[in-house]
Amino acid sequence: MEIIPLGDSALIVRVREQFEDAPEETLDQVLRTLQQLRNAAIPGVVEVAPAYTTVAVFFDPLTVAKTGEMSSEVFNWLAARIRASAGQRARDRRSLAGRSLPQIVEIPICYDAEFAPDLDDVADRAELSTKEVVDLHSTAEYRVACIGFVPGFPFLAGLPQKLATPRRDTPRKEIPPGSVGIGGAQTGIYPLRSPGGWNLIGRTPLKLFDPTKNPPALLHAGDRVRFRTISKEEFEALKR
Amino acid sequence: MQITVRRAGFLTSVQDLGRTGFREFGVSTSGALDSFALRVANLLVSNDEGAAGLEITLGGLQLRFDDERIVAWCGGEFDVRVGATPLPAGHVCLVSTGEQLKFSAPKVGCRAWLAISGAIDVPLVLGSRSTDLRAGFGGCDGRALRDGDQLYLREFRRSQTAATEEISSWSAPYDWASPTKRDPVLRFVRGIDWERFDASALQRFTSEAFAVSPDSDRMGVRFDSPELKREDNVDLTSEAVAPGTIQVPPSGKPILLLGDCQTIGGYPKIAHVITVDLSMAAQLRAGDYVRFSEVSLPDAHRLLLERERELERFRIGLSLQGP
Numbered sequence: 434m435e436i437i438p439l440g441d442s443a444l445i446v447r448v449r450e451q452f453e454d455a456p457e458e459t460l461d462q463v464l465r466t467l468q469q470l471r472n473a474a475i476p477g478v479v480e481v482a483p484a485y486t487t488v489a490v491f492f493d494p495l496t497v498a499k500t501g502e503m504s505s506e507v508f509n510w511l512a513a514r515i516r517a518s519a520g521q522r523a524r525d526r527r528s529l530a531g532r533s534l535p536q537i538v539e540i541p542i543c544y545d546a547e548f549a550p551d552l553d554d555v556a557d558r559a560e561l562s563t564k565e566v567v568d569l570h571s572t573a574e575y576r577v578a579c580i581g582f583v584p585g586f587p588f589l590a591g592l593p594q595k596l597a598t599p600r601r602d603t604p605r606k607e608i609p610p611g612s613v614g615i616g617g618a619q620t621g622i623y624p625l626r627s628p629g630g631w632n633l634i635g636r637t638p639l640k641l642f643d644p645t646k647n648p649p650a651l652l653h654a655g656d657r658v659r660f661r662t663i664s665k666e667e668f669e670a671l672k673r
Numbered sequence: 674m675q676i677t678v679r680r681a682g683f684l685t686s687v688q689d690l691g692r693t694g695f696r697e698f699g700v701s702t703s704g705a706l707d708s709f710a711l712r713v714a715n716l717l718v719s720n721d722e723g724a725a726g727l728e729i730t731l732g733g734l735q736l737r738f739d740d741e742r743i744v745a746w747c748g749g750e751f752d753v754r755v756g757a758t759p760l761p762a763g764h765v766c767l768v769s770t771g772e773q774l775k776f777s778a779p780k781v782g783c784r785a786w787l788a789i790s791g792a793i794d795v796p797l798v799l800g801s802r803s804t805d806l807r808a809g810f811g812g813c814d815g816r817a818l819r820d821g822d823q824l825y826l827r828e829f830r831r832s833q834t835a836a837t838e839e840i841s842s843w844s845a846p847y848d849w850a851s852p853t854k855r856d857p858v859l860r861f862v863r864g865i866d867w868e869r870f871d872a873s874a875l876q877r878f879t880s881e882a883f884a885v886s887p888d889s890d891r892m893g894v895r896f897d898s899p900e901l902k903r904e905d906n907v908d909l910t911s912e913a914v915a916p917g918t919i920q921v922p923p924s925g926k927p928i929l930l931l932g933d934c935q936t937i938g939g940y941p942k943i944a945h946v947i948t949v950d951l952s953m954a955a956q957l958r959a960g961d962y963v964r965f966s967e968v969s970l971p972d973a974h975r976l977l978l979e980r981e982r983e984l985e986r987f988r989i990g991l992s993l994q995g996p
Contacts, residue, residue: 437865440945441973443915445865452910482696482913484937489913491696494948494974495981504978505971579911581699581937584808588911625808642698644798644810650698 434466434519436512443491444508446470446515452485452578453618456590459486460576464535464655466519473518475511476500483654484579490515535576535655540622542571542613542660543668544635551601551632555615559595567662569593570634575620575658585624585642585650589658592620604630611636613660624650638663638671675739676789678822682733682776687793687812687824688786689725692801696936702916703803703811705786706891706932706955710747712984713849714788716991717745717765719829724792725802727818729785730891731958732778734818738768742826743790747845749782749853749956758840763850765841782853782956791829806891807933845987852952856882856961859929859950860968860976864919866909866941874901878943879965883927887959891933894957900925903941911939917946917954919965929954947973949980 435447448466449459463483470481470488477497482489494507502510544552544567556563575589582588597618605628608614612623614631623629624641641651652658663671678685690711691704705711705728712722720726727734732751745765746753753760754775760766762785768774776785795802795812804812813822844850867875877899886895902925914920918930920940929946930938931954946954947968957963968976 438862438945438970439865439913439942440915440917441862441947441970441977442917443913445912447912480694480696482936484912485910487910487912489696489915491693491915494977498974498978504975507974508970579937580697581911582935584695584699584701584805586699627807642808644700644805644808647799648698649695649700649799654697 434516436515438508439489442494443489444511446488446490447486448488449486452590456576456578460578460590460655463488469518470515473514475514475518477511484581535657536653537657537659538652539659539661540637540639541663541667541671542635542637543663543665544571545665545668547665548612548636549634551614552634555596555598555632555634558598561595566596566634569596570620571660571662577652577654577656577658578619579654580650580652583623583625583627583642584644585652587621587641587652587658589620592618594618596620598632600630601632604628608633609636611638611641613637636668638668675823675825676742677737677739678734678818678820678824679737679773680733680735681818681820681822682729682731682735684730685734685818686728686804686806687725687795687802687818688728688804689802690723691803691932692799692805692811695799696913699936700799701805701807701934701936702932703805704801704932705803706784707748707786707852707952709849709949709952709980709984710852710955711786711788713763713845713987714745714747714786715792716988717763717845718743718788718790720788720790720792724788725795725812726786726788726793729776729787731783732776732785734776736774738770738772738774740770740826742768742829744768744774744787745845746785746787747850747852748785749779750851751779751782751785752777753785760840761844761850763845763847765844766839779853781855783958784955789826791827794825794827805933846983853956854953856963857953857956858964858966859946859954860973861919861944861946861965862968862970862973864942864944867943869905869941870901870903870921870943874903877901878927879967882962882964885957885959885961885963886926889957889959891931893931893934894929894954896927896929896963898926901927901943909939909941911937914938914942915945917948917951918942919944919946929957931955947976949973949976
């Protein structure tokens, strides 16, 4: 475990060097570290957030200093506490944002041409029919490696290798909410109207981010995701 | 009970000290880009330090007050007037019913933070009143203010403050009220990827002046030149970034991230501007030049602690001024 400053009010706990060589194991290890950090309730720690191989720890140096630590020792004091927390067994997996982890979440997707402007490109590149692309994409099992880019955007690991497609040369200025895309070896869903460069192959009627709810995002890092193919009619019905 | 936005100006938004606790869901910090300036302005008008105020970018804001309020602001070199009377940064003034408050374009700097006694009454969204302009929630309907908007204010107790219709003779310390400097030097601590840059790139980073690009915004200050190329071009695994992070995309043109930045990024992080210097960073605008100077992490923490102790003394001083 490596602990590295991220400026003067945050640090990064690097749990593993690589993600791609062992995504499942890495995610489990990162989530365990996240939970240990939460359980440790270290004074001055404001929040913790996972991403692929790391857990970021945001802290208030003033609160740490109030524990009696000299300003020259703030980082070392925190790093020592973090290392100590890693030895603790995860007591309570349910306390993670109020629910047990990981969950299995099914997401309905409509792959109709109307919602899939880049499906042909992805199929051409993979030398598959569009139906084969949809079958491969919708039957694979994915895991949320990280949430970011915009609020609620899940980066999903587990895309069948054949479907890996580089980002578009020119990103779109505006992508409709719910759009499902492929970017490199990952797939993901745009929760909000935003710019983006991924190849769009479908759309979900589900809301992935709602700031009036807590938690505001449908998915958490570590969740398992399955897709279910739906018709345009079902899409419209679910949207209502 | 309310103010009318007669002119919203270039970009004005409702901000408090920002949003914490939702980074795992990709929610940015948002908040006043100079949170210290907003805290000082709030203290001056007897608000809670974290009360919601307005962040004004490049001026042009005109407000009309529908009842009496005490106001104060901190930030760049703006000409601010209450009616026809100039209100300097860090001073306190009572705005009468029907009176107007105007922010001109700044001579130096980019942003100002206005505190109004009672504070702006917008709903708490995910624990904050800040506007998340990128995701479109919080503040005033998740957007920048527009001409004609009405903003509700919370009640305040007039007796809390000694302000009269005169501009106060006392003020916040000058450096806090006006943190703007022409061609500032921003202090930094090394970033995680410092060693991915070769000696000549690091030499340029610590010795040359960087020109602020016009496409800078609340997400980050972009620099046009000089370019910092690194030797390897391996793709890095995305990990957390924070306001203050200086990342270097493949173009070699560094970006200094500010409050609306994403929660994660995959570009190498060469350095981080220290928290106390984010006040100056928030004032950068196109055409400015910036230099970077290294400090140790313990020094960054010491500087932050010292500023907080001074703020505590200021807070006590203010409470002694009261009636």
